[in-house]
Amino acid sequence: MRSMVKCLVWDLDDTLWDGVVVEGDDPVPFPPAVAALHALDRRGVLHAVASRGEPGPAEAHLAAHGLAELFIVVEVGWGAKSDAVRRIAEALDIGLDAVAFIDNDPLERAEVTAAHPAVRCYPASRAGELAELAEFTQPGVTAEAGRRRQLYRMERARKASELEHGGPSSDFLASLGLVMTVRQAREDDLARAHELTVRTNQLNTTGWTADLPELRRRCADPDQEVLVAELADRFGPYGVIGLALSEITEEASVLKLLLMSCRVMSRGVGSALLGHVVGRAMAAGRRPMAEFVPTDVNRIMLVTLRFSGFRVTGGTPERVVLSYDGDQPPAIPAHVDLVH
Numbered sequence: 001m002r003s004m005v006k007c008l009v010w011d012l013d014d015t016l017w018d019g020v021v022v023e024g025d026d027p028v029p030f031p032p033a034v035a036a037l038h039a040l041d042r043r044g045v046l047h048a049v050a051s052r053g054e055p056g057p058a059e060a061h062l063a064a065h066g067l068a069e070l071f072i073v074v075e076v077g078w079g080a081k082s083d084a085v086r087r088i089a090e091a092l093d094i095g096l097d098a099v100a101f102i103d104n105d106p107l108e109r110a111e112v113t114a115a116h117p118a119v120r121c122y123p124a125s126r127a128g129e130l131a132e133l134a135e136f137t138q139p140g141v142t143a144e145a146g147r148r149r150q151l152y153r154m155e156r157a158r159k160a161s162e163l164e165h166g167g168p169s170s171d172f173l174a175s176l177g178l179v180m181t182v183r184q185a186r187e188d189d190l191a192r193a194h195e196l197t198v199r200t201n202q203l204n205t206t207g208w209t210a211d212l213p214e215l216r217r218r219c220a221d222p223d224q225e226v227l228v229a230e231l232a233d234r235f236g237p238y239g240v241i242g243l244a245l246s247e248i249t250e251e252a253s254v255l256k257l258l259l260m261s262c263r264v265m266s267r268g269v270g271s272a273l274l275g276h277v278v279g280r281a282m283a284a285g286r287r288p289m290a291e292f293v294p295t296d297v298n299r300i301m302l303v304t305l306r307f308s309g310f311r312v313t314g315g316t317p318e319r320v321v322l323s324y325d326g327d328q329p330p331a332i333p334a335h336v337d338l339v340h
Contacts, residue, residue, distance in 0.1 A: 003201050005045060005120065005135045006094050009085055011103035012051040012058055012076070015124040021061045022053040029065050032128030037070050039131040044145025044195075046092065046152060048073040050084035050101065072152050081108050082115030092152065093262045095201055095297050100135070102127060142192040144239040151239065155263055158235050173268060173335040176233040180269055181339045182242075182276050185226040190215045192240045193228060196259055203260040203270060205301045206293040206319075208245075223248050225280075229273050231264060238264060242273045246281075253281035255290035258301065270301070272336040274308050279329035288324035291315070 010016055016033050019025030037047060047070050051058060055076040062068040073091050075084035081103070089096050097118035103109050104124035113121050120135065130136055144151065158176070165172045185193055190212050197209040210218070218224040229242030241261040247254045255277060260270045281288040290310055292302050294317075305322055308330045315321035332338050 003095070003098050004199050005100045006098035006199060007046040007048055007072075007088065007092055007100070008040060008130070008136075009048045009050045009088055009099060009101045010071075011081070011101075011105070011108065011124070012049060012062075013053065014104040015051075015102060015127070016067075017061075020053070021057045026061075029067065030127065033124075034067070036127050036130045037067065040136060041070055041149060042146060043131075043136070044142070044148040045136060046072045046149060048075070048088045048092075050075045050081045050088065052076070052078060052081075070149070072149055072156075080111060080115070082112045085112055085116060085119060091156075093265050095262075097201065097297070098199070100130075102130070142195050144192055145195065147239075151263065154235050158233075161235075170335070176235075176267075176335070177337075178231065178233045178267060178269065178335055179337045179339060180242075180272050181230045181232075182227055182244075182273060183230075183340065185215070185219055185228045185243075187216070187219075189228050189240060190219070193226070193243050196240070196243050196261065197257070200259045200261060201295070202262055202297045203265060203301060204295075204298050205258045205305070206256060206291055207295055207298070208257045208293075218245065225253070227273075227277065229260075229269075231267070231269060242269070244273055244277050246277065248286070250286075252287040252289050253277075253284070255288070258290070268333050269336055270304050271308055271330065272332050272338055274304060275330040275332050276338060276340060278308070278324055281324075282329055289313075290322045290324075292320040292322060293318065294320070 013020045017027035017029045019027030049071050053076050058076045059074060073088045075088060085099060085101055089099050096116045100120040101112050102122045102124060109121040112119055162172045193215050194212055219226050225246040225248055227244040228240050231238040231241045241264050243259050245257040247256055258274060278288045290305055309324050309326040310322040311325045312320055313323040
């Protein structure tokens, strides 16, 4: 199954409006495109710009029509749009397979497709129907989805602070005051848990997805354990950013899924959640085990498992089985205050 679209990148001239702003036109944005912008924003899809022209006039025109706040990254210039799309994905810490691009010019779409085959491209004529497409749709709108744009802006403020910090990254992480709260999933967490399984691809051990009834069933099953992780720092809350799902037997606790939101990739908190899961298993006298299903983008999760003390003990190349090899749970990173 293809990943959900996390960011829709817009061309502006002759796509969001009919005209060329840098040439002095003063076009009104197309109502169907504006409706799509707002509908997808409420759903948690981020918007960005990759357009030709000069940044000043383009940004001023967006602001004049009350649209500037909807765009999390704006790339306006004269270079290749594929380069702009790549920079946008890097700025948001998301994979290109979670990016979509809309442009009226078939040559521009072809250029982006040639450089980034994973990016889904749409003609401007389809702007009004994007909110109805499966890749932009998921059941329910979580609290995190409804304020995802604000969460990403908060993250950009963190990154700006890190650049100003100037010292080692470890010192900056220590200065954030990161607090991770790990707890059993509740009914009101299930929509967000489902959203994480659908949206998270890089920091994901097995790629397993589940609908709400399946998650509800697992939460009620004494032989299953579903944990969620929330994160906050001095800039504010990140929301629910992690999920750990284990199958429990008398002898072992098998981690069937561990994932973390891509928004926290640079925070070094995945090992904190993993350490907590291992600690819970060992405290109950069970052997910590984990499964890993390799994909094109999730190798970092295998590295996390190995560095945390897991070693490969079985399985197949398609589904690797690992067992924890230590006498004590792995240490929680010093820059994370774990609450449970």
